[in-house]
Amino acid sequence: MYPAWLGILNEKSKPLSGDIGLFGGADSTPYIQYITITSTGNTTTFGNLTVNRKYLAAVSSSTRAVFCGGTSNSNVMDYVTISTIGNATDFGDLVWGRIYLSGASNSTRGLLAGGSSGDDRTDYITIATTGNASDFGDLTGYYRGMAGAASTTRAVFCGNSTTGNNIDYFTLATTGNATDFGDSTVSSGFRGGASSSTRAVFAGGYLTTNTIDYITIATTGNASDFGDLTVGRYIVAGLSNATRGVFGGGNNGSGVNTIDYVTIATTGNATDFGDLSSAADSIAGASNSHGGL
Numbered sequence: 001m002y003p004a005w006l007g008i009l010n011e012k013s014k015p016l017s018g019d020i021g022l023f024g025g026a027d028s029t030p031y032i033q034y035i036t037i038t039s040t041g042n043t044t045t046f047g048n049l050t051v052n053r054k055y056l057a058a059v060s061s062s063t064r065a066v067f068c069g070g071t072s073n074s075n076v077m078d079y080v081t082i083s084t085i086g087n088a089t090d091f092g093d094l095v096w097g098r099i100y101l102s103g104a105s106n107s108t109r110g111l112l113a114g115g116s117s118g119d120d121r122t123d124y125i126t127i128a129t130t131g132n133a134s135d136f137g138d139l140t141g142y143y144r145g146m147a148g149a150a151s152t153t154r155a156v157f158c159g160n161s162t163t164g165n166n167i168d169y170f171t172l173a174t175t176g177n178a179t180d181f182g183d184s185t186v187s188s189g190f191r192g193g194a195s196s197s198t199r200a201v202f203a204g205g206y207l208t209t210n211t212i213d214y215i216t217i218a219t220t221g222n223a224s225d226f227g228d229l230t231v232g233r234y235i236v237a238g239l240s241n242a243t244r245g246v247f248g249g250g251n252n253g254s255g256v257n258t259i260d261y262v263t264i265a266t267t268g269n270a271t272d273f274g275d276l277s278s279a280a281d282s283i284a285g286a287s288n289s290h291g292g293l
Contacts, residue, residue: 015083019241019289022046022082023248024067025054026280027255032067032080032088033277035259037241037287042274043248043259047087050078057103057148058284059110061127062293065286066091068112068133073097077125077133082288092132095123103284104148104155104193106172106292111136111148111155113168113178118142118161122170122178137177140168147193147238149200150292151217156181158202158213158223159189167215167223172292182222185213192238194245195291196264201226201238201245203260203270208232208252212262212270217291227269231258239285240264248276248285255279264291 033043053070075097101115188205210232233250260270
């Protein structure tokens with residue numbers, strides 16, 4: 001008969017399959033948690049970041065997620081292979097260490113925009129390789145706490161701190177400065193972003209906004225109302241697959257463990273998905289199946 005610990009090791013070594021979403025970071029732990037986006041339920045432990053931090057951002061391809069920046073203006077970037085449960089590995093350094101930065105990516109490039117007390121600078125990385133980030137260009141203003149999302153060609157970033165309704169976009173294949181896209185329906189930052197290949201949704205906001213907006217990424221113009229979260233909150237983490245947007249954690253006076261989801265192609269209010277392992281805000285979301293892939 002096999003010893004009990006062998007079964008545990010075998011379970012941990014099993015590759016993950018399907019549409020996997022990761023939430024990384026927390027108030028006092030380096031946890032990475034995962035969900036299967038096509039189902040509902042609570043998160044499961046994935047591993048640990050290399051450095052304990054919050055206020056971070058994440059970008060991802062179909063195989064790899066990279067967690068960037070965070071507490072104490074960190075320049076740390078670490079990565080995991082999404083199909084393999086385990087701890088993160090050092091990726092390289094941001095050009096500018098900062099908190100409250102935002103991420104968006106396609107299958108090749110990840111952009112890290114804004115941050116700290118307000119910054120217009122944007123870094124980029126090639127997700128498939130390791131190494132330090134490079135300068136991509138500048139946002140249209142000095143922003144922090146934006147929500148990021150992407151199609152295969154465009155990265156869009158929405159909001160600013162407590163009062164911004166701005167939406168910027170970059171063309172991912174080239175470097176250069178952002179262009180104004182339009183305005184969101186609410187003036188707020190610290191929202192969560194998610195996308196299909198055609199539509200981006202932005203959820204929550206400072207202080208306890210429950211609003212969800214949407215845009216069509218290939219066009220420019222103002223956002224439209226999508227519906228409401230189940231719990232109003234800010235500093236929300238967003239992730240998605242081709243059809244669902246998922247929003248985890250946040251703060252509405254204290255940290256919450258709520259995870260909601262929406263069907264991106266339709267409008268309407270969010271539905272409860274499950275819970276994080278513990279209440280957390282300022283975490284980052286990534287997936288192997290988002291709209292940029």
